[in-house]
Amino acid sequence: MNSIITQRFIKCHNKLKEEGSVRSSRQFAISLAYLPQSLSEILKGRRDVTIELLRKAVEKYKVNPVYIYTGEGPMFMSEEDHKSFRVLTIVTNMQDDERIVHVPIPAQAGYASELSDPTFIQDLPTFSLPDYKYKVGTHRSFDVSGDSMEPTLFEGDKVICSFLEPTLWETSIKDNFVYVIVTRGDILVKRLTNKLKKEKQLVLTSDNSYYEPYTISIGDVREIWYVRAKISPFLPSPQNLQNLMRDDMGELQATVKNQTRLIEKLHETIEKLVDSSQ
Numbered sequence: 001m002n003s004i005i006t007q008r009f010i011k012c013h014n015k016l017k018e019e020g021s022v023r024s025s026r027q028f029a030i031s032l033a034y035l036p037q038s039l040s041e042i043l044k045g046r047r048d049v050t051i052e053l054l055r056k057a058v059e060k061y062k063v064n065p066v067y068i069y070t071g072e073g074p075m076f077m078s079e080e081d082h083k084s085f086r087v088l089t090i091v092t093n094m095q096d097d098e099r100i101v102h103v104p105i106p107a108q109a110g111y112a113s114e115l116s117d118p119t120f121i122q123d124l125p126t127f128s129l130p131d132y133k134y135k136v137g138t139h140r141s142f143d144v145s146g147d148s149m150e151p152t153l154f155e156g157d158k159v160i161c162s163f164l165e166p167t168l169w170e171t172s173i174k175d176n177f178v179y180v181i182v183t184r185g186d187i188l189v190k191r192l193t194n195k196l197k198k199e200k201q202l203v204l205t206s207d208n209s210y211y212e213p214y215t216i217s218i219g220d221v222r223e224i225w226y227v228r229a230k231i232s233p234f235l236p237s238p239q240n241l242q243n244l245m246r247d248d249m250g251e252l253q254a255t256v257k258n259q260t261r262l263i264e265k266l267h268e269t270i271e272k273l274v275d276s277s278q
Contacts, residue, residue, distance in 0.1 A: 005068055006042060009049045012063050012075050021061065032056040050096050066165050069137055073167070088163060088223075089121040090138055098138060099126035100160065105143045108187045112222070129160070133228070138163040140225055142180050142187060148206040149189055152178070157232050159189060161225030169224060170196040176205075182223035183216070189227070 013028060022028040029039040034053055041047045057063040062077045091099045102125045103111050114120040127141075128134070144157040153159065161180050164172060173179070173194040181188045181204065193203035196218055205213040 003048050004071070005054075006048045008068050008071065008075075009054065009057070009063075010043060012057065012061075012068070013043070015075055016061060032060060051090060051092060051098060052096075064167075066167055077167075088138055089118040091122055091124075091126050093128075097128070097135070099128055100134065100139045100141055101126050102141045102158070103143070103187070105145050108142070108145075109185070112182055112185055112187055134160070139228075140180075141231075142189070142225070144189055144230075148208050148211045149178070150208045152207045153189060153230060154232070157230050159227045160229045160231065161227050164224045164226050166224075169218070169221075170194070173202070173224070178227040180223075180225040180227060181216070181221055182225075183220050184222060 013025070016022045016028065017025070022031070025039055025043060026036040029036040032053060033056065038047070039053075042049050042053075054063070054065070054068060058065055062079075064073055064075055064077045066073045067075050091101055093099060101121060104125070107124060110120060111124075139160060139162050141158050141160045144153045144159060145155055147155060159178075159180060164179070173192055173196070175193050176191050178189065179192050181190060181192075181202070188204060190204040190206060193205065193213075195201045195203060195215075200218045201215045202218065202221070203213055203215050
């Protein structure tokens with residue numbers, strides 16, 4: 001049985017034929033540089049649609065990827081939405097399964113400025129996770145830098161995120177949730193307050209109270225990723241932490257005792273000097 005994504009793709013294909021946008025399934029396949037026999041297998045329910053075929057259908061026929069992946073919204077994008085739509089570069093394995101692309105700190109400046117270069121994305125490290133929720137949709141992971149999100153996120157943590165389609169920004173960005181925001185020159189991890197409907201702005205807030213909230217215009221935003229999980233470096237066991245705290249307390253107590261003895265000796269010396277001067 002076809003996946004739900006393939007079923008929606010077939011509905012879009014059938015709609016194009018009904019409206020006369022394509023004369024036949026064969027012409028549809030050829031226009032997308034796809035084998036007609038392979039498309040026939042998809043339409044008969046014998047195989048699932050590939051990510052590459054979906055990509056081509058989005059570019060050629062304005063198929064709405066939000067509808068394809070979520071079932072929400074119209075089947076096809078408007079001319080205005082299609083013009084602002086930017087195809088996201090993805091990386092797949094030999095089985096055509098999408099991989100999670102990781103963006104380490106040294107590559108983040110380049111990622112923000114080279115989004116239109118597929119080669120840059122394809123050269124980044126990739127991995128997969130066993131959880132099914134990471135098998136549907138497009139995901140990225142980003143290194144966390146700096147201390148602005150402490151104590152929630154620390155430098156060296158990795159956040160795993162799902163892609164938020166630009167057409168959903170206004171309605172789907174939830175206040176006080178953590179997102180990765182890719183601007184025209186930077187990658188930021190912040191909590192967001194959604195003010196897009198009235199002000200076309202987002203408020204970015206850090207968990208570290210040392211940093212003040214600030215706003216950013218939606219025109220400066222290139223990508224938004226919803227943070228779903230984090231990977232943190234392994235920490236010592238609770239027993240080891242207790243031992244470390246016990247050692248630290250012992251050192252602190254020894255330091256206080258030494259300082260107390262020094263103060264007592266200083267007090268005795270002052271008393272002697274006062275007595276001898278009388």
